[in-house]
Each structure stands twice: as C-alpha cells, then as structure tokens.
Amino acid sequence: MLKLEGLTTTFGKTCAVQDVSLSIPAGQFVGVIGRSGAGKSTLLRTINRLAEPTSGRVIWRDADMTGVSGSQLRDWRRRCSMVFQQFNLVGRLDVLNNVLMGRLTQTPFWRAVTKTWSSEDRALAFAALDQFDISGLASQRADQLSGGQQQRVAICRALMQDPEIILADEPVASLDPRNTGIVMDALALVNRQFGLTVLCNLHSLDLARGYCDRLVGMANGRVVFDGTPAALTDAAARELYGMDADEVIGPDRAAKQPVA
Numbered sequence: 001m002l003k004l005e006g007l008t009t010t011f012g013k014t015c016a017v018q019d020v021s022l023s024i025p026a027g028q029f030v031g032v033i034g035r036s037g038a039g040k041s042t043l044l045r046t047i048n049r050l051a052e053p054t055s056g057r058v059i060w061r062d063a064d065m066t067g068v069s070g071s072q073l074r075d076w077r078r079r080c081s082m083v084f085q086q087f088n089l090v091g092r093l094d095v096l097n098n099v100l101m102g103r104l105t106q107t108p109f110w111r112a113v114t115k116t117w118s119s120e121d122r123a124l125a126f127a128a129l130d131q132f133d134i135s136g137l138a139s140q141r142a143d144q145l146s147g148g149q150q151q152r153v154a155i156c157r158a159l160m161q162d163p164e165i166i167l168a169d170e171p172v173a174s175l176d177p178r179n180t181g182i183v184m185d186a187l188a189l190v191n192r193q194f195g196l197t198v199l200c201n202l203h204s205l206d207l208a209r210g211y212c213d214r215l216v217g218m219a220n221g222r223v224v225f226d227g228t229p230a231a232l233t234d235a236a237a238r239e240l241y242g243m244d245a246d247e248v249i250g251p252d253r254a255a256k257q258p259v260a
C-alpha cells in the first residue's frame with residue numbers, strides 16, 4: 001500500500017500540491033488527470049522526492065519515505081521508478097546500454113563506467129526488451145528510434161531498477177496515436193503481468209478511462225475526484241476540466257483499449 005497523508009508541496013507562493021491524502025493498494029493502475037498546472041507532475045515528483053514535500057508524509061509498506069536520505073533515499077527512488085514524457089535516454093548510447101543504466105544503483109561504479117555489465121544484467125535487459133518486442137533494436141543508437149520505441153526503452157530501463165511502483169509523468173504526451181497505444185499497452189503489461197503499481201499522469205481522458213483501474217482528478221493542487229473510470233461521468237469531467245473540457249472529452253473517442 002502506498003499512502004499519501006496530507007501531502008503538500010509549495011514553490012514560493014505557489015501551492016502545487018495541497019493536502020493530498022490517498023491510499024493506493026499495491027498493483028493498482030491509477031490515472032492522475034486534471035488541467036494543465038493542476039499539480040499532477042508535482043504529485044508524482046513529490047512521491048519519489050524529486051520535489052520535496054513542504055508537509056505531509058509518503059508511506060510505502062508502512063515505512064515513512066518522507067524523511068529518508070542518503071542510501072535509503074536512493075533505495076526509495078529505485079523502488080519507485082520514473083518514466084518521463086521526454087524519455088530521458090542517452091541519445092548517443094545504444095539501446096542495450098540505455099536499458100542497463102537502470103541497473104546503475106545496483107552496480108559497482110567501475111562496471112558502469114567501463115560498460116562491463118554482468119552477464120546476468122545483460123540477460124535481464126534483453127528479456128525486458130523482448131517483452132516489448134524491441135530486442136532487435138538492442139544495438140541501435142537511442143536517438144535513431146521513434147518516440148514510441150524510445151519510450152518502451154525507457155520503460156525497460158525503469159524495470160531494470162526492479163521497482164515496485166512506476167511513476168509515469170505524461171508518458172504518451174509526445175507520441176502519435178499509434179505509438180500512444182503501444183506505450184499504454186506496455187504500461188498495462190507492466191501493471192498486470194508484473195503486478196507493479198502504476199501512477200500515470202494523462203492528458204487524454206479516453207486513455208485514462210480505457211487503461212486505469214482508478215482515476216484521481218486534481219484541480220489547483222487538490223484531489224477533487226477519486227473513483228473508478230465509470231464514476232467519472234462526462235458531467236464530473238466537465239467540472240474537473242472547466243474551460244478545457246471540450247478538448248479532453250470531445251472528439252477523441254477512438255482511444256485504444258488495452259490489449260492484455
């Protein structure tokens with residue numbers, strides 16, 4: 001169980017996340033939705049402490065992660081892996097080495113520098129790539145791949161950390177519809193097959209409804225909706241998105257359903 005208790009994160013006078021309390025059972029696929037600036041990214045970043053909470057607590061499996069530092073903080077960040085909108089791969093490195101970078105926290109420094117990864121790590125990396133049908137790209141430079149391929153590589157890298165939670169911050173915002181479906185299917189596989197908890201910020205309401213077990217709607221840093229996709233009626237969505245409602249509820253009804 002991931003528990004957020006009264007979590008608040010401020011930047012100067014801006015309260016990006018305000019008094020957020022949530023209990024997220026292990027293995028749930030949670031979509032975080034809301035207008036631009038609602039606090040979705042800051043919420044995810046506060047969970048893994050890329051942003052420091054001003055008050056409140058992040059509790060994972062009954063342990064308070066809010067005050068940990070040093071090796072305990074590194075271990076917490078390993079356990080809740082981030083996937084970013086812009087993939088954050090090293091473009092000049094090949095796919096295999098990008099994926100193996102996920103092993104950095106569990107690898108002696110000299111191995112990482114000299115890129116002499118253990119055969120076990122290499123096998124794990126190939127297995128991860130294979131799961132997402134991209135093992136054939138292992139020797140290609142990351143900057144030669146399509147956006148959808150790059151995001152799948154980033155998900156493989158995240159999995160190499162052996163995480164328990166995936167925090168995906170607008171993972172499909174830079175992708176075309178076809179690659180969006182492929183990457184969302186990859187996250188669904190991570191959630192259903194490996195049992196990882198997934199928290200995913202999404203702009204598209206159709207994707208959120210199609211892929212997530214639970215939706216958390218944010219406005220002005222606060223949670224204003226928390227329920228199943230079915231409970232998020234168009235009326236509730238209109239309230240959540242206000243003036244942006246037509247953009248998110250409107251035409252894009254052709255979103256893919258999960259494959260798995």
Ligand SMILES: Nc1ncnc2c1ncn2[C@@H]1O[C@H](COP(=O)(O)OP(=O)(O)OP(=O)(O)O)[C@@H](O)[C@H]1O
Nearest residue numbers: 011014015016034035036037038039040041042043
């Ligand atoms: N590092 C920062 N310094 C100052 N203000 C910030 C910082 N990060 C976020 N904010 C502010 O906090 C608020 C919430 O931003 P956040 O990026 O979390 O929203 P979001 O819902 O993820 O938006 P988007 O969908 O546009 O990414 C915004 O007002 C933003 O300007």
